[in-house]
Amino acid sequence: MPIVTKQMIAEFSSEFEVKDAIDKYGFVANTGGSTGKPLRVFRDKRFFWQAPYWRFYGWHVGRKLGNVGLDTFVWGMDDASIDRSKYRFSEREWVQRSVSFWPMQFYNVSPYAEFSDTVAGFVEELAKSPCAKIYAYAGGLDMLADYCIERGITFDNVAFIEVCASPLTKVIREKAEKVFGGGKIFDFYGSNEMGPMAIECQHSGPDHHLHLQNDLIHIDLVDDNGRPVDGEEVGTTIVTCFDNKVFPFVRYNHGDRTHWINKQCDCGLPFPCIAPVRGRVADYLTTIQGLHLDGVGFNEVFDFYPNAAKAFQFRQNKDGYAKFLVVPNTAYVNSIEEITLIFNKLNTDLSGKIEFTLELVNEIVYDGGKVRYIVHE
Numbered sequence: 001m002p003i004v005t006k007q008m009i010a011e012f013s014s015e016f017e018v019k020d021a022i023d024k025y026g027f028v029a030n031t032g033g034s035t036g037k038p039l040r041v042f043r044d045k046r047f048f049w050q051a052p053y054w055r056f057y058g059w060h061v062g063r064k065l066g067n068v069g070l071d072t073f074v075w076g077m078d079d080a081s082i083d084r085s086k087y088r089f090s091e092r093e094w095v096q097r098s099v100s101f102w103p104m105q106f107y108n109v110s111p112y113a114e115f116s117d118t119v120a121g122f123v124e125e126l127a128k129s130p131c132a133k134i135y136a137y138a139g140g141l142d143m144l145a146d147y148c149i150e151r152g153i154t155f156d157n158v159a160f161i162e163v164c165a166s167p168l169t170k171v172i173r174e175k176a177e178k179v180f181g182g183g184k185i186f187d188f189y190g191s192n193e194m195g196p197m198a199i200e201c202q203h204s205g206p207d208h209h210l211h212l213q214n215d216l217i218h219i220d221l222v223d224d225n226g227r228p229v230d231g232e233e234v235g236t237t238i239v240t241c242f243d244n245k246v247f248p249f250v251r252y253n254h255g256d257r258t259h260w261i262n263k264q265c266d267c268g269l270p271f272p273c274i275a276p277v278r279g280r281v282a283d284y285l286t287t288i289q290g291l292h293l294d295g296v297g298f299n300e301v302f303d304f305y306p307n308a309a310k311a312f313q314f315r316q317n318k319d320g321y322a323k324f325l326v327v328p329n330t331a332y333v334n335s336i337e338e339i340t341l342i343f344n345k346l347n348t349d350l351s352g353k354i355e356f357t358l359e360l361v362n363e364i365v366y367d368g369g370k371v372r373y374i375v376h377e
């Protein structure tokens, strides 16, 4: 079967939509994609996407979320995640979700805010929790670990740290273990368009393998010619999703790099093992004060305006200043208006931290074909 590329979806998005079902059950789950274009894709509301997370927590924390005694902290998200949920769900569905999540307490740390503005409050709240879970971007966890190590702060109440959005390096893992203890930090592989796909096993040992959720998705790993890879040869992830009947993903080139680990895990779970995923890049922008802001938030600036631009990139050659390069979608009537809106919002949100200048360009040339949303010149 052929492989569906992000380019195909970018060009023929509406042809993937399952008519009738999409209006009733679809919600927008746009992704920055690796084409440099925001992709307009949908997920299916009929499949409760928190369920696989609960399964992970059941494995790792040993009890399900929803326990009144279990506080949950979410790191690395901001109000945009709430906006996005509101945008995805009807008011009634939003109420249902709020009720079902009621026992948990969320503490969000914005990837847009300066770390130093928020970290003290986060650490204070974290210390109060009887049992906390942290959902972290790798860059955020790195900064949190540095902050705690410098001040001699450690925690024994954090049960589970789920790390996403960029490779969890050995350095970050070791620093985080100093603060939170060993066996608490788990690499996570998921995406906007697919939801959760794999999570590191607590029995993984030095290879840090992840269990693929192959009852929810099927993954092929292929070489550059589209042939399945053998043994531990690194391949590209081609994903087929089983829980989306509004925007079917069949043999979709997700574009991440990993390899199989052909072994029976000590945990006894039937899910196949993959190596930690390589090739996800979380970059950063530097503020005038010299602080790094995680790049993931910047990758998502077009999420609400998927038709506005054909491509975009942030370029920085000086702390506190960044060029915002955008290729407008001339076929879309509100393109310039929406780009201007995003540009103004960036300057408002990051006022006093980063000053953006907007440049409308005809194309963005990516080095070696690899898309980079943030470039330091």
Ligand SMILES: [Zn+2]
Residues within 6 Å of the ligand: 201, 202, 203, 204, 211, 265, 266, 267, 268, 269
């Ligand atoms: Zn296992």
